Amino acid sequence: MTSVSVIDQLKRTQIIELLEQGKRVDGRALDEPREIKIEINAIPKANGSARVYLGDTEVLCGVKIQPDKPFPDVGDKGMFMCTAELLPLSHPTVETGPPQAPVIELARVVDRGIRESHMVDVSQLVIEKDKSVVGVFADVVVIDYDGNLFDACSYAATAALLTSKTPTWEMVDDQPSVVEGADKPLPVSTIPVSVTMAKIGNYIVVDPNGDEWDSMDSRITITTDSDGNIVALQKGGSDGFTQDEINQCGELSVKVGTKIREQLKLAQQENQ
Amino acid sequence: MGGRDATMVLLDENGIRCDGRKIDEPRRIMIKAGGLKNADGSAYIEFGDNKILVGVFGPRDVHPKHMSNTDTGILRVRYHMEPFSVGERKRPAPSRREIEISKVIKEALEPAVMLEKFPRTAVDVFIEVLQADGGTRCAALTAASVALADAGIPMRDMVAAIASGKVADTIILDVNNEEDQAGQADMPVGYMPSLKKITLLQLDGVLTPEEYKKCVDVGVKGCELVYELQKKALHDKYFGNRGD
Numbered sequence: 353m354t355s356v357s358v359i360d361q362l363k364r365t366q367i368i369e370l371l372e373q374g375k376r377v378d379g380r381a382l383d384e385p386r387e388i389k390i391e392i393n394a395i396p397k398a399n400g401s402a403r404v405y406l407g408d409t410e411v412l413c414g415v416k417i418q419p420d421k422p423f424p425d426v427g428d429k430g431m432f433m434c435t436a437e438l439l440p441l442s443h444p445t446v447e448t449g450p451p452q453a454p455v456i457e458l459a460r461v462v463d464r465g466i467r468e469s470h471m472v473d474v475s476q477l478v479i480e481k482d483k484s485v486v487g488v489f490a491d492v493v494v495i496d497y498d499g500n501l502f503d504a505c506s507y508a509a510t511a512a513l514l515t516s517k518t519p520t521w522e523m524v525d526d527q528p529s530v531v532e533g534a535d536k537p538l539p540v541s542t543i544p545v546s547v548t549m550a551k552i553g554n555y556i557v558v559d560p561n562g563d564e565w566d567s568m569d570s571r572i573t574i575t576t577d578s579d580g581n582i583v584a585l586q587k588g589g590s591d592g593f594t595q596d597e598i599n600q601c602g603e604l605s606v607k608v609g610t611k612i613r614e615q616l617k618l619a620q621q622e623n624q
Numbered sequence: 625m626g627g628r629d630a631t632m633v634l635l636d637e638n639g640i641r642c643d644g645r646k647i648d649e650p651r652r653i654m655i656k657a658g659g660l661k662n663a664d665g666s667a668y669i670e671f672g673d674n675k676i677l678v679g680v681f682g683p684r685d686v687h688p689k690h691m692s693n694t695d696t697g698i699l700r701v702r703y704h705m706e707p708f709s710v711g712e713r714k715r716p717a718p719s720r721r722e723i724e725i726s727k728v729i730k731e732a733l734e735p736a737v738m739l740e741k742f743p744r745t746a747v748d749v750f751i752e753v754l755q756a757d758g759g760t761r762c763a764a765l766t767a768a769s770v771a772l773a774d775a776g777i778p779m780r781d782m783v784a785a786i787a788s789g790k791v792a793d794t795i796i797l798d799v800n801n802e803e804d805q806a807g808q809a810d811m812p813v814g815y816m817p818s819l820k821k822i823t824l825l826q827l828d829g830v831l832t833p834e835e836y837k838k839c840v841d842v843g844v845k846g847c848e849l850v851y852e853l854q855k856k857a858l859h860d861k862y863f864g865n866r867g868d
Contacts, residue, residue, distance in 0.1 A: 395755050397673065398708040408661055412754065414708020437716060440702065441679025441750040443662045447687070448702050448750075491707040491716070493752070495677065496661050 364567035371555040377563055383604055385559035390619040392515050400516025404508040407561055408498035413490055413508035417518045419528035420487035430477020431487040434463035436505045443497040462505045465575035465584040469544035476539040479521045484528045499565035502573045506546040514620040543616055545609035546575040549601050558608055574605035632806055635792035642802050650798040655857035657774045665775025669767035672800060673757035676764050678771040683745035697742035701730035703764055705753040725761050732765055732814040732824035738778040758801030759787050762812050770854050781816035783823055784850040788843035795838045797846045813843030817851045
């Protein structure tokens with residue numbers, strides 16, 4: 353996906369020509385994300401799950417919630433972890449084996465956005481202090497690739513967490529034991545939304561698709577919470593942004609994020 | 625094996641199994657050909673509560689190069705389970721079990737694919753188990769055959785697969801997760817119905833010689849049922865019963 357071929361150069365030329373006329377390759381406005389479709393509970397056996405389509409990008413998140421030993425220095429908090437993986441069937445260039453740097457970055461940026469928003473209230477996920485806590489694992493896999501995995505993975509993880517049910521445990525003989533019939537929603541405090549923008553030439557576009565992703569100079573992913581605060585940011589790509597552009601991206605992320613948050617809320621309500 | 629859950633009734637006095645099926649009745653099977661946009665061929669199968677996605681790429685260049693064969697194409701298969709596909713979260717790295725299953729599925733598919741027509745190339749089959757409920761290797765092999773056909777790769781036949789087994793001293797078709805855990809035997813069978821060749825066969829559990837023969841026979845008959853659904857999935861996609 354990072355390889356530059358003649359085709360990519362031709363595409364880039366065409367994309368920039370269109371941007372000069374205020375247009376995008378797929379007809380969207382510059383600040384318009386692709387259609388987002390959210391399917392809650394795609395994996396009924398997981399504690400929570402969501403399949404998200406962002407245009408032709410398709411990802412799936414499953415949440416597993418299970419007792420775990422706490423980290424020694426934070427025995428009064430549960431654990432939260434989010435991973436992301438590119439499945440080899442998602443694109444011809446994806447290879448099996450240990451994840452490459454771009455995938456590691458993807459997983460970490462998605463994890464950071466959700467973690468730093470304090471979406472999952474880990475202080476409520478303690479079974480017995482210093483002995484046993486609840487671990488929440490949101491694993492995201494990419495099924496079909498058409499650009500902007502950062503946002504697709506983030507929406508899938510967020511939607512899955514919003515609709516997760518966690519069992520209740522009590523300590524029996526020093527071991528956590530499930531209390532039957534006491535499932536409850538995962539304690540969630542805010543809804544983080546990431547918005548990724550690409551800089552192509554002198555233009556900033558929201559939610560770059562695969563062709564735009566291959567053509568961009570640099571990108572920025574900004575995550576906001578329900579109060580409209582910016583909670584995480586990642587700049588990538590081999591060009592810079594001006595200060596004005598960074599400010600513009602910040603405003604865009606709040607504006608676009610608000611609409612997407614409503615969609616996530618709707619998916620949550622429909623599942624209740 | 626051997627009855628981990630002694631309280632569960634695997635087969636009641638009317639010959640009905642723990643999930644309500646008769647002894648020769650498979651679970652609900654739904655196969656869809658295609659679906660992935662980037663893959664050359666793909667298939668999705670729901671086999672009971674199993675949900676499995678398969679993508680096929682190729683024939684294409686072989687990387688690393690030294691794996692290529694000047695006489696024939698090679699087939700590569702990766703069977704992989706998502707961390708959320710099973711009860712307790714599975715660590716994402718490939719397990720020894722996944723590596724073994726990848727190998728047996730590859731060897732089950734090789735006789736079906738005309739690899740000799742594509743020397744120096746590779747056909748890659750990626751199997752992703754999204755949700756597992758016993759019998760994933762059979763469901764995966766079944767879907768992989770459909771995905772290979774969907775990719776337009778020349779084949780001698782498709783491999784259909786299903787497990788037979790033994791619970792409560794009775795030979796049954798299509799072993800589910802409970803029956804696998806608590807039953808007496810599990811025999812995954814992969815079979816090419818047109819060529820009448822078994823290309824995958826495994827067994828764990830204890831069977832008498834008579835039971836063994838019966839088990840193979842029940843498995844082969846089950847594969848013939850699955851084969852019809854494979855053909856239907858391809859027919860639906862290419863000769864349109866669904867309008868897509």
